[in-house]
Structure formats: C-alpha cells, structure tokens
Amino acid sequence: MAKKVVATLKKSGGQNVAKVIKMVKNPETGAYQFKEAIIDKDFAKDFFSNK
Numbered sequence: 001m002a003k004k005v006v007a008t009l010k011k012s013g014g015q016n017v018a019k020v021i022k023m024v025k026n027p028e029t030g031a032y033q034f035k036e037a038i039i040d041k042d043f044a045k046d047f048f049s050n051k
Helices: 002-009 012-016 041-049
Strands: 017-025 032-040
Touching: 017 041, 032 041
Parallel strands: none
Antiparallel strands: 017 032
16 A cells, blocks of 8 residues: 555655645543644644644
8 A cells, every 4th residue: 555655755746745644642541643634734733733
C-alpha cells in the first residue's frame, strides 16, 4: 500500500499534497491512536492544530 501512495504523490498533480500522521490519545482508555490523511499542504497546520 505504501508504494501506491508514494507513486500517487509523485505524479504531476500530486506536488501539492502530503501524507500526514497524527498521534491522538483516547481519553477513555488512555491508549494512543494514529490518524492519517492525505491532504493539501496548505491545510497541514490545521490538521495538526485540531484535536
């Protein structure tokens, strides 16, 4: 799966997107979960600032 994502990001239209991964703590169990998304580079700071 990772190869497909990397190949997609290297296409001509894929220069403005980034794959972002954020670690979020579950308040009920205390366990950490990972949230990942492929978003536009302009919205990367918004992704990390939101809980």
